[in-house]
Amino acid sequence: MARKYDVKLVEAMRRQAREVEYEGVPLLLKPIPEGGADGDMDPRAYKSMRKVSPLVRLLPRTKKPQSTLKTVMLMRQVFGQYKGVQLVKAGVETSHVTVPSADGHAVPVRIYRRTRAGRDLPLFVYYHGGGFFGGSPDIVEQMCKLLVLNYDCVAFNVDYRLCPENHYPAPFDDCFYATRWAHDHAAEFGGSGDRLAVGGDSAGGNLAAAVTLRDRDEGAGLVKAQVLLYPSVNISGRRTDFYHGTDITKYHRSRRHAKVLDAMSRLTTGTVVGEGNLLEKVYLQGHLDPENVYASPLLDSQRDVPPTLLLFGEHDFLACEDWAYAKTLRAAGRSLKTIVYRGLWHGFADQIGVCPQAEDSILEIAHFLSAEL
Secondary structure (H helix, E strand, O other): OOOOOOOHHHHHHHHHOEEEEEOOEEEEEEOOOOOOOOOOOOHHHHHHHHHHHHHHHHOOOOOOOOOHHHHHHHHHHHHOOOOOOOOOOOOEEEEEEEEEOOOOOEEEEEEEEEOOOOOOEEEEEEEOOOOOOOOOHHHHHHHHHHHHHHOOOEEEEEOOOOOOOOOOOHHHHHHHHHHHHHHHOHHHHOEEEEEEEEEEEOHHHHHHHHHHHHHHHOOOOOEEEEEEEOOOOOOOOOOOOOOOOOOHHHOOOOHHHHHHHHHHHHHHEOOOEOOOOHHHHHHHOOOOOOOOOOOOHHHOOOOOOOOEEEEEEOOOOOHHHHHHHHHHHHHOOOOEEEEEEOOOOOOOOOOOOOOHHHHHHHHHHHHHHHHHO
């Protein structure tokens, strides 16, 4: 299926990107491809969110609290729908394996290589998003395939266990053990265990950052770089030197799009961010202190963390904690590349072929990995 936009939009966005500094963090600022006033939404994001925002005030307010499973079931259905197109249909081979987790659970993993792949290839282990309770390898498969076409590597797409049916540490162990397995079995797929990066979006970004910290803490040194797309990095909601809570009034947004952005922010803020949030109830379930750095990587000192690519949209409801994460990495003297997309909300990177920024983000990941691995 063809792109739903002219590929020239991707080229224009890359040409017009500007290197700037914001609150002490150097970043690459990506424009809305078609242009727009300061604080405007991307037209594709606005069209999608305008349909959802009027429903916010119609959401039922039940007197009796629903079970966590009932709360997430509808959201799981939404997160399970792929919003992109099948852009990559040839040139990439897919293998399927299962990997034993800490408790013996067989974790399904999809492995992607070019049809004519090289040897001693870098490895990229990816964990999908979806709030720990939704999403699937299907949603990010096109992302992985498009990366492989643009960067000759072996990509691993991990199907970790979902919550609340499972809870910490099962999803985290699934990701960590799959990463260790990828390193140990790299040669079987033409890869090199010495050139391994991890990545993930949203909740998957949380898992990627936590895997990196655990790899460091255990002294394994397997992870040489991490790619975090609009990651959830502070489930605890605890304030830090750089994180002072989420304040949507401080977001850079134009007057004509403010109502839609405010409605979407009300839908998310207070349910998936902040004290007692949904992610804590779904993922941790009392089995880990939310202030543990494996739950809230922002609270770590970031000592000895490998080079990081951090990527998010300027209107993302997680932008405040992502900015804080960038500042924490900078304060720790770590290598960091931060990319911010103007006019975008959360969850755009898997919309391959629909959102030009999704394609651009894959090109940026390919460029970052080629430099670091």
